[in-house]
Amino acid sequence: MNPNLLTDQLGLFLDVLETGSFSAASRRHPLTPSAVARRIDSLESALGSQLFIRSTHAVRATPAGLAFAERARRIVSELRLARAEAVSLSTAPQGLIRIDAPAAFGRRHLAPVIADFLLAYPGLDVQLHLIDSFVDMQGAHLGKVDLVLRAGLMADTRLVATPLASMVRIACASPAYLKRRGTPTHPGELGDHDGLDWDGLAPPFAWRFTVDGQQQAHRPQRVRMSSNNAEALVDGALAGLGIAHLPTWLISQYLLRGELLPLFCDDGLPRPEASGIYALRLEQQANSRSRLLLEYLKSRFSPMPPWDLALQSDLRWRQNSGQ
Numbered sequence: 001m002n003p004n005l006l007t008d009q010l011g012l013f014l015d016v017l018e019t020g021s022f023s024a025a026s027r028r029h030p031l032t033p034s035a036v037a038r039r040i041d042s043l044e045s046a047l048g049s050q051l052f053i054r055s056t057h058a059v060r061a062t063p064a065g066l067a068f069a070e071r072a073r074r075i076v077s078e079l080r081l082a083r084a085e086a087v088s089l090s091t092a093p094q095g096l097i098r099i100d101a102p103a104a105f106g107r108r109h110l111a112p113v114i115a116d117f118l119l120a121y122p123g124l125d126v127q128l129h130l131i132d133s134f135v136d137m138q139g140a141h142l143g144k145v146d147l148v149l150r151a152g153l154m155a156d157t158r159l160v161a162t163p164l165a166s167m168v169r170i171a172c173a174s175p176a177y178l179k180r181r182g183t184p185t186h187p188g189e190l191g192d193h194d195g196l197d198w199d200g201l202a203p204p205f206a207w208r209f210t211v212d213g214q215q216q217a218h219r220p221q222r223v224r225m226s227s228n229n230a231e232a233l234v235d236g237a238l239a240g241l242g243i244a245h246l247p248t249w250l251i252s253q254y255l256l257r258g259e260l261l262p263l264f265c266d267d268g269l270p271r272p273e274a275s276g277i278y279a280l281r282l283e284q285q286a287n288s289r290s291r292l293l294l295e296y297l298k299s300r301f302s303p304m305p306p307w308d309l310a311l312q313s314d315l316r317w318r319q320n321s322g323q
Contacts, residue, residue, distance in 0.1 A: 007079045010072045012039055013051065014303035017069050018166060020058045020271050027274050028163060057213035073303060080299040093288045094123035098145035103130040104231050105149065105277070109249060109307070113300045117293060124289055132229070146290045148280045151247075153204055162279045162294050165301040166272035168248045168308055169205055170255070171263040176240040178261060184243075187211060187218040187264055194242030195220025196233045205273045207245050209264060219245075249277070252307035256314055269312050277301070 008029075015025040022033040022040070029036070044051050051065035061069065101110050106128060114126050129145065151167060171187070177194075184190060187209040197219065198206060207219040224241040227233055230250055237244040237251075237260055244251075248269070254260040264270070279294055300306070 007076055009039065009043060010076050011303055012036060013043055014069060014072055014076065016040060016052065016059060017061050017065065018272050018304060020060070022059060024271065024274060028276070076303055077299050080295050093121070093292055095289055096125045096127060097147070097289045097293055098127045098129070099147050099149065099293075100129045100131060100145045101149040102151075103132055105151075105249060106130040108253075109301075109305075110149065113297065114293075116300075117296050120296075121292065124292075126293075146281065146287070147293070149277065150280055151275060151277045153275045159280045159282065162281070162298070163276050163302070164279055164294075164297050165249070165277040165305040166303075166308070167205075167276050168269055168272050169203075169245055170248055170251065170265065170270065171209075171243055171245045172237060172251055172255065172260040173243045173263065174238055174240040174259065175261055177237075177242060180240070183261075184263060187216065190218045190243065191221045193220045194222050194224045196236040196242050196244040197223045197226050198233075199226035199228045203275075205275065210271060248311055249305065249307050252311055255311060262311075262315070265315055268315050269308060 012025060012029060012031075015028050016022060016036065019025050019028075022036040026033045026036045031039075040052060047068070049064045049068075050062050051068060053060045053062055099110075099114075107130070111128065114128060118124060118126060127145075149164070171190070181193060184193060188211075190207075208215050208217050210216075220243055222242075225233070225236045227236075230246060233244045233246060234251060234254070236242065237246075238254065243263065248255075251260055255262055279297065281290065304312075
């Protein structure tokens with residue numbers, strides 16, 4: 001099989017697994033939900049095993065599907081990395097790659113991966129410019145830089161977007177706050193709690209939860225602190241001011257250390273949002289340096305980013321241990 005086709009097929013399977021529906025997975029690909037279903041049927045037929053149980057509200061993995069997913073993630077990662085290395089060896093890229101990225105994401109996740117990338121490819125250099133914004137999908141700096149990292153819903157623009165990682169958002173609070181005010185067991189109880197919220201335009205999926213197969217909006221009634229900066233909301237949550245609803249790439253380290261506790265995660269991580277984290281570039285063909293970096297970033301951040309893999313493992317351990 002063509003390696004690109006295999007990567008796409010396995011990536012589609014993993015997207016269905018992560019999102020829990022053919023419709024949500026189709027939004028990550030230029031496919032209709034029915035086309036996604038047909039491709040999954042074809043994959044199941046080729047494997048001779050049922051990977052998903054379909055219902056009117058969701059698609060759930062079978063035990064065989066979960067086992068297959070573990071190997072599929074490794075295969076996709078290795079294929080993408082092998083393709084990136086093949087590009088490097090065939091073209092021997094050298095020179096500078098200029099990247100514009102959000103400061104918080106850049107410090108936590110991007111800079112360490114770029115350091116590994118530069119060690120692997122000594123002929124390349126990276127100029128990483130960290131900025132405060134993470135939601136400007138217009139790529140205003142493109143032309144001055146080669147790639148711009150952004151998060152959010154993609155609009156029709158002149159830009160080409162390469163998906164790098166899915167976005168999962170979790171409601172969370174400090175142990176001290178939950179001890180003082182009690183732990184809500186359903187999003188509908190958030191109205192009885194204090195919150196930390198966005199000042200101005202909130203992300204499109206903030207305070208939205210899947211309840212009985214439907215997406216519903218629930219938020220704390222009293223806002224103890226608001227900010228236009230997500231890191232400030234993290235600080236407020238760590239201080240015990242209230243409940244925040246934040247992306248896992250930002251709060252995973254605090255959840256894993258127990259400094260923040262996840263809410264409404266009895267069934268594991270929530271489904272990824274229809275948005276994601278993207279690398280944007282202008283319409284013209286990316287140069288070999290940028291293509292190599294994009295493949296490397298995809299191999300490290302998808303199909304499930306490492307911060308979500310760690311959280312998923314931690315939540316399963318908590319469930320199995322009864323915590």
